[in-house]
Amino acid sequence: MTPTSTTTSTTTTLRRRRGLTEEAAAAAVDTACRRLRLPTIRAVVEEAVAAATKDQLTYTGFLAELLLAEVDDRDRRSTVRRVKAAGFPREKYLEDFDHDANPNINPALLNTLGAGDWIGRGEPLCLIGDSGTGKSHLLIALGTAAAMKGYRVKYTLATRLVNELVEAADDKTLTKTINRYGRVDLLIIDELGYMSLDTRGAELLFQVMTEREEKNSIAIASNESFGGWTKTFTDPRLCAAIVDRLTYGGTIIETGTASYRLSHARHSTRH
16 A cells, blocks of 8 residues: 655634724734734834824725834844944944045045945955044944944954954964954954054954955054054064955045044034
8 A cells, every 4th residue: 555645734814803892902912912022013003003093094004004113113123233233432423424624535435335335245444544533433433334234243443353362262262253253244443553463463363354355344444554564563474465455455545644533623613
């Protein structure tokens, strides 16, 4: 006898509950929203019912309003989580950058970078200029814009990153740490060049950059021109390789020498 197989199909049907009072229906909606984890719908359903009645929405229109409210609020919460996970030290936004205080920065270029397409292509970004010229503001603002567009972003100081890599190497967790930094779409390294790195630290930093090369973007800020990076990376060949990783196919912005902070403060005072 040849065994036969049977296929069981499950059909989703609407189970109608007749005779529900308004109070019972409201309680059922509340319970269902809790179970399905729909906090926004649960919070706005009474207001939505009143608005739908006033505007004479169809049932489909009413349902669409509720579902879109939930989707919009989930997107907002996801954005907040991504910005928080990035680890920015303070809030900065592109629209707050004072171009009068630093006319070296091209507003059109910033708008282009703010769209985030360069991150999708895995391209690097370098901000080079003296202390106080707005580099950190721009890094944080561009990182925030990227997080708002759905990219995974991580901000760190160069010395903090190198110290973490050295500790990870000592604890034999280096691969795990490098992979963690490799997974984010945009890695932001601020204050690169403020302190010299020994060969070990520079090599570990180079490993992070190599892991990300042409796959995920990296953005850095430095107070030293590339010619002065041998002060930070004492091995000339390693220095050249790092510069190559950070400049190939990327964007370089020179923020100049005049203090953005001082000019911005003066400009704000006049207004």
